[in-house]
Amino acid sequence: MKSGPLDLSSLFHEGAVVDLRPGDKEGALRELCAITAESPRVRDGAAFCRAIFEREKLVSTGIGIGVAIPHVKIPSVEDYVITVGRAAHGIDFDAIDGLPVRLIFMIAASDQQTSEFVRVLAAIVKLIKTPGIQARLLEAAMPADFCAVLREACP
Amino acid sequence: MNTRQLVAQIRSSSATGRLLILCVVIGALAGGTCVVFSWLLETVQHLLLDGLGRHREADPNRLWLFVLPGIGGLVSGYLCTRFAPEAAGPGTDAAVDAYHHHGGRVRTRVPFVKMVTAAVTLGTGGSAGREGPLTQIGGGIGSSSAPRVKRSDQKRPNPMAAGMAAGVGAMFHAPLAGALFAAEILYREMDLEHEVIVPSFIASIIAYSVYASIVGFGPVYAAPGFRFDDPLQLFPYAVLALVVAAGATVFTRLWRVVRDAFKRMPLPVFLKPAVGGLLAGSIGCFIPDALGTGHHLLQGAFDGAFTIRFLVLLVVAKMITTSFTIGSGASGGKLGPSLVLGGSLGGIVGLVAKDLFPALEIEAGAFVVVGMAGFFAAAANCPISTIIMVSELTGNYQLLVPSMLVCVLAYLMVSRHGIYDAQLPSRLEAPSKMGNMLGAVLKTISIREAANHTRDLIVVTEAMSLRDIIGLYTSSDQLAFPVVDGTGSLTGMIEGRDIRRALAEEGIADLVVARDLARPHEVIDIESTLLDAVQRMTLTGLEDLILVTQEDVTRPVGILEHQEVLHAYDRKLMEKT
Numbered sequence: 001m002k003s004g005p006l007d008l009s010s011l012f013h014e015g016a017v018v019d020l021r022p023g024d025k026e027g028a029l030r031e032l033c034a035i036t037a038e039s040p041r042v043r044d045g046a047a048f049c050r051a052i053f054e055r056e057k058l059v060s061t062g063i064g065i066g067v068a069i070p071h072v073k074i075p076s077v078e079d080y081v082i083t084v085g086r087a088a089h090g091i092d093f094d095a096i097d098g099l100p101v102r103l104i105f106m107i108a109a110s111d112q113q114t115s116e117f118v119r120v121l122a123a124i125v126k127l128i129k130t131p132g133i134q135a136r137l138l139e140a141a142m143p144a145d146f147c148a149v150l151r152e153a154c155p
Numbered sequence: 156m157n158t159r160q161l162v163a164q165i166r167s168s169s170a171t172g173r174l175l176i177l178c179v180v181i182g183a184l185a186g187g188t189c190v191v192f193s194w195l196l197e198t199v200q201h202l203l204l205d206g207l208g209r210h211r212e213a214d215p216n217r218l219w220l221f222v223l224p225g226i227g228g229l230v231s232g233y234l235c236t237r238f239a240p241e242a243a244g245p246g247t248d249a250a251v252d253a254y255h256h257h258g259g260r261v262r263t264r265v266p267f268v269k270m271v272t273a274a275v276t277l278g279t280g281g282s283a284g285r286e287g288p289l290t291q292i293g294g295g296i297g298s299s300s301a302p303r304v305k306r307s308d309q310k311r312p313n314p315m316a317a318g319m320a321a322g323v324g325a326m327f328h329a330p331l332a333g334a335l336f337a338a339e340i341l342y343r344e345m346d347l348e349h350e351v352i353v354p355s356f357i358a359s360i361i362a363y364s365v366y367a368s369i370v371g372f373g374p375v376y377a378a379p380g381f382r383f384d385d386p387l388q389l390f391p392y393a394v395l396a397l398v399v400a401a402g403a404t405v406f407t408r409l410w411r412v413v414r415d416a417f418k419r420m421p422l423p424v425f426l427k428p429a430v431g432g433l434l435a436g437s438i439g440c441f442i443p444d445a446l447g448t449g450h451h452l453l454q455g456a457f458d459g460a461f462t463i464r465f466l467v468l469l470v471v472a473k474m475i476t477t478s479f480t481i482g483s484g485a486s487g488g489k490l491g492p493s494l495v496l497g498g499s500l501g502g503i504v505g506l507v508a509k510d511l512f513p514a515l516e517i518e519a520g521a522f523v524v525v526g527m528a529g530f531f532a533a534a535a536n537c538p539i540s541t542i543i544m545v546s547e548l549t550g551n552y553q554l555l556v557p558s559m560l561v562c563v564l565a566y567l568m569v570s571r572h573g574i575y576d577a578q579l580p581s582r583l584e585a586p587s588k589m590g591n592m593l594g595a596v597l598k599t600i601s602i603r604e605a606a607n608h609t610r611d612l613i614v615v616t617e618a619m620s621l622r623d624i625i626g627l628y629t630s631s632d633q634l635a636f637p638v639v640d641g642t643g644s645l646t647g648m649i650e651g652r653d654i655r656r657a658l659a660e661e662g663i664a665d666l667v668v669a670r671d672l673a674r675p676h677e678v679i680d681i682e683s684t685l686l687d688a689v690q691r692m693t694l695t696g697l698e699d700l701i702l703v704t705q706e707d708v709t710r711p712v713g714i715l716e717h718q719e720v721l722h723a724y725d726r727k728l729m730e731k732t
Binding site: 055063069072114125 | 617618620652653656657660661662663665666667668670671672673674675
């Protein structure tokens, strides 16, 4: 992604939205890592997955209100890849408010994208705090509907 | 001597050898070009100014003298505008500008266009000199020869200056002065471009040898017998310094006024030299000696052939015709007219002093020689080369002492406002030297000396939250932070700009940790110099470098911030000055 105005909606696409199987935090992360690693922008899927778990060990990326944003920026990723997982059943993610997580936004970025990285994180946090957005995202029947809701709410 | 030193010496010798060969080639080409230029100029002058205009005869054709400079200006203006606009005007300024600001790059076509346009301008009566064109022609030869022997752009100014030296050295039969002229003309203050002296010497020697082999050796003017053997003569010479300084100032201002007026004139550029030529011709048809190079007048002045009245008239008329010719953009130099003006002023002072102080046994011709030197030294801000140039031009080295006095006094009085706008004040202001000078200072400062945060270095762990990092950033004077993992090994660095950007975003203070914010880091040995640090910063685009020791490059021992480099540089400069 080029620097300049942030176009978050361009980072979401239907193939990267998945309903997670019932399970725990590790299982959810592995499932999302596997989908993310399929992107040609991720040159080394194993390294990416390892980095995601290392980052999660430092501090949980469960920001509360039922949302987690696991993220890393590493050399083996060329550009942003965002994968979204829905867990209607809720997953214990060690979130800061202790509540189960129902929406997981996994972000892969290049280590050279230092300046945009925090902007992308902040934009997703802002998006997810839009009143009523979470319920609409969880209710969306198809990935295409899910992306339509996201794009509509994008700043 | 170890192997590395031996290899370095062989490489250095090889580079020197290539430069020497290049200078010989440039000198030979410049010498040959001077022959062609002289022939071309003499042919045009013989046919037009002397032929049609009967310029030097007792009954000149005044109508032709009126229109010829205009025709020459029209042809010169058209050719320059059509083929090489940078060949318009005096030439020396263009060459000096190319040296300082364009990496010594002169288009290959420029010497050819300049040669033809200058010959046309001068041969039709335009009042100008041959030095400017030859400086640019020689510089163009030097520049164009350079790539053929694979000189890098960085080294191109040297061959270009060598070409300038060769052109002037050959044409004026003054190889020593030509070489020094190329080194001195580049700066307004008393400063020499020492790097160009050796290449200039070689090119100038070769160019002079080639040129003189064909047109003849010996000085341009015959001024034998003049001597300086009475210290009391220094007083009238001091007066001469005052007079030539005033003359140089008036000439410089007049030329600038005319040039600016032509710039504002609502006419196509190629027509302006024609208008300038006609204006010069309107004076020249009454005073023919005010046209052309004025080369022949100096010999008359040495021989005492002119009266004070004639010399005064010549000074006034020559200043005006030269200003019209060059100020309108016609192709011609300022050195030739300056020598005529200085020589005439010298003749006036000499004749007056001879009448007032008969006991001093003053020879007016000696004052002509010294006046030539003083005027150009003041107008062009190059006293050293001028002293030598006039001695070589006249073949008379007996007048070095009064020349030194007059040149230096006149140069100081005019206080460095000369006829060449492209001159830089000194090497300190030269763009090509900026890197060398900065580098020389930065090389003397060690990173250990410059970096503040060594003993009290703050490092952050990868897990530290953005909230805590902002707290650290605002409560300490450290602007960048090394990031370490659980074992204390470096994994990245957070710069002040990263924190400032994060500050602008909401809702991420607990989500973002140091690892997320960190950028790829660059380490440097704390014992390196600031020059190494600046090069590393430039290559990586980082504002800060993490300092380590050779023993362990994974443990940060300090941080070098960009502004610490600037502070250390300023401190060193203050110490040195």
